[in-house]
Amino acid sequence: MDRERLRRSAKSNWAILGVLLASTLFGTTGTALAQAPDTVDPLGAGILRLVVGGGGLVLLARRDLRLLIARPSVVLIGSIGVAVYQLAFFWSTRSTGVAMASIVTIGASPIASWFIGAARRRPAPPPAWFGAALLIAIGLTVLVTGGYETVEVVPSGVVAAILAGAAYAAYTEAGSILVEGSIPGTAVMAGLFMGAGAITSPLLIWTGIDMLQSTRGVLVLGYLALITLTVAYVAFGWSLSYLTPTFVVMLTLLEPVVAAVLSVVVLHQNLSVTGWLGACVVCIGMFLAGRAALSSRTTVTS
Numbered sequence: 001m002d003r004e005r006l007r008r009s010a011k012s013n014w015a016i017l018g019v020l021l022a023s024t025l026f027g028t029t030g031t032a033l034a035q036a037p038d039t040v041d042p043l044g045a046g047i048l049r050l051v052v053g054g055g056g057l058v059l060l061a062r063r064d065l066r067l068l069i070a071r072p073s074v075v076l077i078g079s080i081g082v083a084v085y086q087l088a089f090f091w092s093t094r095s096t097g098v099a100m101a102s103i104v105t106i107g108a109s110p111i112a113s114w115f116i117g118a119a120r121r122r123p124a125p126p127p128a129w130f131g132a133a134l135l136i137a138i139g140l141t142v143l144v145t146g147g148y149e150t151v152e153v154v155p156s157g158v159v160a161a162i163l164a165g166a167a168y169a170a171y172t173e174a175g176s177i178l179v180e181g182s183i184p185g186t187a188v189m190a191g192l193f194m195g196a197g198a199i200t201s202p203l204l205i206w207t208g209i210d211m212l213q214s215t216r217g218v219l220v221l222g223y224l225a226l227i228t229l230t231v232a233y234v235a236f237g238w239s240l241s242y243l244t245p246t247f248v249v250m251l252t253l254l255e256p257v258v259a260a261v262l263s264v265v266v267l268h269q270n271l272s273v274t275g276w277l278g279a280c281v282v283c284i285g286m287f288l289a290g291r292a293a294l295s296s297r298t299t300v301t302s
Contacts, residue, residue: 015242016290018235019251025232027258029224031266036211036220043090044207047200048221050086053229054193057186060234064187071181074174078188079195081171086200088164096157102256103144104158107137108165113249116173125246128292136253136285143260143278172245175237185237193233247293257282 033045058065068075092101110133114125171192178188211217239248257279264271 011242012294015239018239019248020254022232022236023252023254024258025228027255029228030259031262032220032223037214037217040210041207045211046086047204048211049224049229050193051197052225054197056226056230057190058194061187061190064184067183068191071178074177075191078171078174078192081167082192082196083199085164085167088160092157092160096154101161104161105165106140106253108162109168110249112166112169113246116169117246126292132285132289132292136282139278139281139285143275169249172249176240176245179240185240186234189233189237243293250289254286
């Protein structure tokens with residue numbers, strides 16, 4: 001019994017590291033996109049990222065994709081979630097700014113995940129989860145509002161950000177359901193992202209494919225698609241086998257901290273002392289969330 005408990009604990013530890021790796025790679029997306037040619041439409045780049053990165057996942061999981069046929073409705077819901085997240089977050093950043101869009105999306109996603117889990121009658125997270133969530137929310141608010149950017153509130157952008165957060169929680173939940181059905185995580189992510197790419201690709205008629213018209217654009221797209229999507233979601237999908245979506249969504253909130261640090265190191269933006277303090281508070285919250293995941297009965301034990 002003790003040996004089995006140690007085995008599950010070790011896998012949960014690796015799963016936490018997998019989610020943190022994925023969120024770290026997610027956090028490099030904005031910095032990488034900033035290296036693209038100025039003529040590139042970010043929405044078009046995002047859609048191409050879905051198509052190319054999803055294609056990378058399909059190549060890795062090609063032998064297991066047939067397993068998705070058994071749950072077409074869940075795959076469709078997850079694909080719509082990915083597509084809605086991509087488009088809604090883009091709209092939000094354009095209308096209300098990156099700061100407000102990030103705060104609202106990040107704040108909405110764990111709440112939405114909690115509600116979805118309650119609707120599925122999953123055991124509630126332990127009190128430590130709520131404490132970690134509150135600490136992370138405070139840290140992110142301090143990081144973004146007091147760090148280096150002015151916050152502008154535009155109602156339509158805020159609504160879009162809430163939708164993006166809910167969509168992120170929804171596709172994470174859909175992925176978890178498929179993984180619970182003994183479908184490998186990489187195959188699950190391949191199905192969701194290729195589905196989202198198919199849903200959004202018609203928009204390339206309006207956004208264009210400027211990303212593919214220069215060597216620099218192709219290199220940036222390669223990083224965005226193959227590293228921040230294919231590699232990141234291999235780790236993300238595997239971690240869903242050992243952690244509940246509620247904890248996975250929480251742990252990916254490391255992303256804005258990574259983005260903030262890279263904005264200083266790579267893009268040479270200024271981050272105030274207040275911003276650094278907020279980043280530290282987020283990291284403390286992440287540590288507490290990880291401990292709560294390891295000690296909670298809501299950790300998957302398979």
